[in-house]
Amino acid sequence: MxxxxxxxxxxxxxxxxxxxxxxxxxxxxxxxxxxxxxxxxxxxxxxxxxxxxxxxxxxxxxxxxxxxxxxxxxxxxxxxxxxxxxxxxxxxxxxxxxxxxxxxxxxxxxxxxxxxxxxxxxxxxxxxxxxxxxxxxxxxxxxxxxxxxxxxxxxxxxxxxxxxxxxxxxxxxxxxxxxxxxxxxxxxxxxxxxxxxxxxxxxxxxxxxxxxxxxxxxxxxxxxxxxxxxxxxxxxxxxxxxxxxxxxxxxxxLMSLRKDEHQEYSMMMGRALGIPDSGLLVRTESLQSVDSNEPFDKLLSNRRFRQSFMEFADSCLAGESVHFYEEVQQLDRIPDSDHVRRIYMARHIIDRYIAPGATMEVNISHRCRQEILSTLDLAHANLFKNALIELIHLMKMNLANDYWSSTFYMKLKDEAAMKTVDHELETGGWNFSQRLSSVHCTDDPFHQEHSPRKLGSSTNRDTELQLREKFP
Structure with a gap:
């Protein structure tokens, strides 16, 4: 020993x-x-x-x-x-x-x-x-x-x-x-x-x-x-x-979350924080076709358009701005009183898009970047407002013009048209309301039942004409 x-x-x-x-x-x-x-x-x-x-x-x-x-x-x-x-x-x-x-x-x-x-x-x-x-x-x-x-x-x-x-x-x-x-x-x-x-x-x-x-x-x-x-x-x-x-x-x-080709990392952060509808298209989304004459910021608020525009921007290797816009929208869904979740999301956005050398660093001015990095309140409601304004203007000038002539926009129009037709069939269906046929009763191949009120008034007029012929 x-x-x-x-x-x-x-x-x-x-x-x-x-x-x-x-x-x-x-x-x-x-x-x-x-x-x-x-x-x-x-x-x-x-x-x-x-x-x-x-x-x-x-x-x-x-x-x-x-x-x-x-x-x-x-x-x-x-x-x-x-x-x-x-x-x-x-x-x-x-x-x-x-x-x-x-x-x-x-x-x-x-x-x-x-x-x-x-x-x-x-x-x-x-x-x-x-x-x-x-x-x-x-x-x-x-x-x-x-x-x-x-x-x-x-x-x-x-x-x-x-x-x-x-x-x-x-x-x-x-x-x-x-x-x-x-x-x-x-x-x-x-x-x-x-x-x-x-x-x-x-x-x-x-x-x-x-x-x-x-x-x-x-x-x-x-x-x-x-x-x-x-x-x-x-x-x-x-x-x-x-x-x-x-x-x-x-x-x-959160080990239940997995990153695959259908689930972006940014959407995972939204889901991890419990933000409603993070990365999901709701069924109540607008079905009307996209009008290129509308203001670009209004178009981006349409999630169907934003998803199509994001896919186009990613194909051009310039999707950082659209992803940034998407995550700021998720941040805005968190109540202002929930400081902890807002800070989580804000710091995630800063690390991913704002910090120098970030994996998806966005192209904003030095003044705007320093304004965010030196903020005194990470939970502030307008923390990324100026950055969004710059990026929306940049997307409108650089990406939007090419998007309107791309296959992504054509595909979006076709989907909107098809969904509009489907929506009308689901909500309207076949119209079985009572209406008069242009064919008289015995010749009506569909044997439609006519309105009793209108049918009664027509019968009265025929009877009156027959009486006048018999008793001039």
């Missing part, structure tokens, strides 16, 4: 390593399953790289503990096995520090978007290094002072500052989460954060106790083996349960 407590390779060590490997596989599976199984598109920007960073940080944290605490039998004579690489840099700034910093950035985003109702003033790729900076400074300081021995244990006076740094980041995440506790989220953002805090607090509590015992009782083999096992297992539990995708991709919470 004494030998494996120092050199590693105890049965409990291999069991802990197996648990950690399983947690890594489950972590990666949880991240990629929605995209592979349910065909949900990969998010862009911070929604993607924040999640990726959390996975990398979780992997670094687990591997650094395995390497620094000597779970496996290997000699530390090589440079790659240095305690300051694994126990200081990989476990600190690149492991626990990076993992907690990513979660703090997500909580910071939730606070600004749903409490302050505006986009965060600092971009995530700038804010994350600032949050991580204390860990980098602390690692550089430890590397300079070199307090670790050949078994990667440090002296008691260094343990308290290290534990305080861990606790400081947990407290920061608790503070941001407490600031958004009153928001009624549509999905599971707050629940995930609170669950992460609860699990991380319990795990870190056990982890801290085991870490302190492991550092201070280096001469007791049994304590080394047990505490080493607890440290790695608690870390595996921490990174697995602590990981969750929050505001970055709310559609991942």
């Amino acid at each position: 004494a030998t494996c407590a120092v050199n590693g390779g105890c049965p409990s060590d291999y069991a802990a390593v197996s648990i950690s490997l399983l947690s890594i596989f489950l972590l990666i599976g949880k991240a990629v399953a929605p995209h592979l199984i349910h065909k949900i598109a990969l998010p862009k920007g911070s929604s993607f790289w924040l999640v990726t960073i959390q996975i990398i940080a979780s992997f670094n944290l687990i591997v650094s503990i395995v390497m620094s605490l000597g779970f496996l039998r290997f000699k530390r004579g090589h440079w790659w096995s240095s305690c300051y690489i694994w126990a200081v840099w990989v476990e600190g700034p690149l492991g626990f520090g990076l993992l907690l910093s990513s979660r703090i950035v997500q909580a910071f985003q939730l606070y600004y978007i749903f409490v302050r109702r505006r986009l965060p003033p600092i971009r995530s790729f700038i804010f994350l290094p600032l949050v991580l900076l204390p860990w980098i400074i602390g690692a550089a300081f430890l590397h300079t002072k070199k307090p670790l021995n050949n078994r990667c244990h440090m002296r008691t006076q260094w343990i308290i500052p290290v534990i305080c740094l861990h606790a400081l980041y947990v407290a920061a995440m608790v503070g941001f989460t407490a600031a958004i506790r009153h928001i009624e989220f549509r999905f599971h953002e707050l629940k995930d954060l609170w669950r992460g805090i609860l699990v991380s607090t319990c795990s870190i509590g056990i982890w801290v106790i085991a870490y302190i015992l492991n550092e201070t009782h280096e001469d007791i083999p049994l304590v080394q083996i047990v505490t080493r096992f607890l440290i790695l297992v608690m870390t595996s539990v921490l990174v697995l349960v602590f990981f969750s995708i929050s505001i970055s991709q709310p559609l991942l919470s």
Whole structure:
């Protein structure tokens, strides 16, 4: 026992390593399953790289503990096995520090978007290094002072500052989460954060106790083996349960939604938020033919025309403006009092169409774009009004003229004509109202029954003529 407590390779060590490997596989599976199984598109920007960073940080944290605490039998004579690489840099700034910093950035985003109702003033790729900076400074300081021995244990006076740094980041995440506790989220953002805090607090509590015992009782083999096992297992539990995708991709919470050729991603967002008639053509839609002389904004309000025009624009690889118009129409169906859903939809529209480098970035002026990105109220009713005005004018000038001579418009006219005929047959049908026939009764091949009143008056006139002939 004494030998494996120092050199590693105890049965409990291999069991802990197996648990950690399983947690890594489950972590990666949880991240990629929605995209592979349910065909949900990969998010862009911070929604993607924040999640990726959390996975990398979780992997670094687990591997650094395995390497620094000597779970496996290997000699530390090589440079790659240095305690300051694994126990200081990989476990600190690149492991626990990076993992907690990513979660703090997500909580910071939730606070600004749903409490302050505006986009965060600092971009995530700038804010994350600032949050991580204390860990980098602390690692550089430890590397300079070199307090670790050949078994990667440090002296008691260094343990308290290290534990305080861990606790400081947990407290920061608790503070941001407490600031958004009153928001009624549509999905599971707050629940995930609170669950992460609860699990991380319990795990870190056990982890801290085991870490302190492991550092201070280096001469007791049994304590080394047990505490080493607890440290790695608690870390595996921490990174697995602590990981969750929050505001970055709310559609991942709705596994019943699938992306196929008939269901656009934008319509999925509308359905996810429960917006009425999202992406559906209602049966009460106008059946009248489209008049090209009508104002273009009025034509776009007709959903049958808008669907046909969208298909034409997509065929020209210029459908971003029409899709943007469609999603803003969905946003307008959300009541002004429902701030949370309006913020969800507004942020989705900004990420998809407005933000620089967005997947379907629309062609609007810089002034209009900055007006949206710097808004003080993401739930404002006229947030995208100016952008819509510019895009409608752009569509009218560029796409509309070609549309009127396209096969898409011809197909729309034919469908409207056919539906108009079908509608008249359904509502009118055969007219069985009573009317006089131009054929007299005995010669009427259909033997129609004539109106009693008119038939009676005709019979009276015939009788009167017969009487006059007999009695002149």
